[in-house]
Amino acid sequence: MAETLLRRSRVAYAWTSEAPNFTDFQAWVQFMMGVPADAMPDVTTLQMAYDESLNLALDDLATVPYQAGSPSLYALAVYNLAAAILVDIVQDVPPSTFWSDIRNKFNVTMFSFSIVTGAADQGTSKSATVPDFIQSMGPLDLWLYQTPWGRQYMMIAGAWGGVWGIS
Numbered sequence: 001m002a003e004t005l006l007r008r009s010r011v012a013y014a015w016t017s018e019a020p021n022f023t024d025f026q027a028w029v030q031f032m033m034g035v036p037a038d039a040m041p042d043v044t045t046l047q048m049a050y051d052e053s054l055n056l057a058l059d060d061l062a063t064v065p066y067q068a069g070s071p072s073l074y075a076l077a078v079y080n081l082a083a084a085i086l087v088d089i090v091q092d093v094p095p096s097t098f099w100s101d102i103r104n105k106f107n108v109t110m111f112s113f114s115i116v117t118g119a120a121d122q123g124t125s126k127s128a129t130v131p132d133f134i135q136s137m138g139p140l141d142l143w144l145y146q147t148p149w150g151r152q153y154m155m156i157a158g159a160w161g162g163v164w165g166i167s
Contacts, residue, residue, distance in 0.1 A: 015069075015070070015071055017075075018066055018068070018069070018070065018071055018072045018075065019062075019072060019074070019075060020050075020054065020071075020072075020074060020075040020078040020079065021075075022046075022047065022050055024071070024075070024079075025046070025050050025078070025079050025082060026046060028079045028083075029041075029046065029082075029083065029086065032079075033083055033086075033149070035098065036096075036098060038093075038096050038098075039092070039093075039096045039098030039099065041086060041090045045086070045089065045090060046086075048089075049082040049083075049085040049086045049089065050078070050082045052082070052085055053078045053079075053081035053082035053085060054078055056081060056140075057074070057077050057078045057081050057153070057157070058077065058157045058160070059074070060160060061073050061074035061077050061156065061157065061160060062074040064160060073156055073160075076152075076156060077153050077156045077157055080149045080150070080152040080153040080156070081144075081149070081150070081153040083147070083149035084143075084144055084146075084147050084149045084150035084153065086099075087099065087102055087103060087106070087108060087147050087149070088108065088143075102147075106146055106147050106148070107146070108146050108147065141154070
């Protein structure tokens with residue numbers, strides 16, 4: 001049993017394994033994402049997001065060395081990817097607005113990738129451009145950048161090789 005404790009709230013959680021597993025993912029959603037009990041998705045939804053992330057996550061990460069007692073980078077990648085999926089698919093059960101609040105906070109329903117490259121005065125003007133690295137990204141890559149969990153997955157996966165348009 002892993003000894004590393006997961007602490008985001010006042011409750012501590014001991015990892016059951018360094019490898020990704022559904023039990024640790026459920027705890028990760030509660031403690032690391034900070035999902036309150038009244039907004040916790042049902043087990044079927046959690047399982048679907050977890051399974052989808054196992055299918056999509058870069059499985060080469062499973063070969064990256066890790067410290068005993070801590071979750072592997074592969075586990076963290078799977079959990080972060082599953083969290084991004086949850087933000088996209090979970091519907092609120094009234095009166096909770098947790099998931100729609102997260103989608104609004106990170107503008108998940110809005111899509112805009114450009115950088116202002118110039119500005120002017122006397123009538124106000126601005127210019128925006130799409131950076132080259134964004135032009136080479138696919139829809140999944142762009143979608144993942146919308147939440148901190150998707151970005152965390154991209155950082156982990158990107159550190160171990162070019163798996164999309166960014167290298």
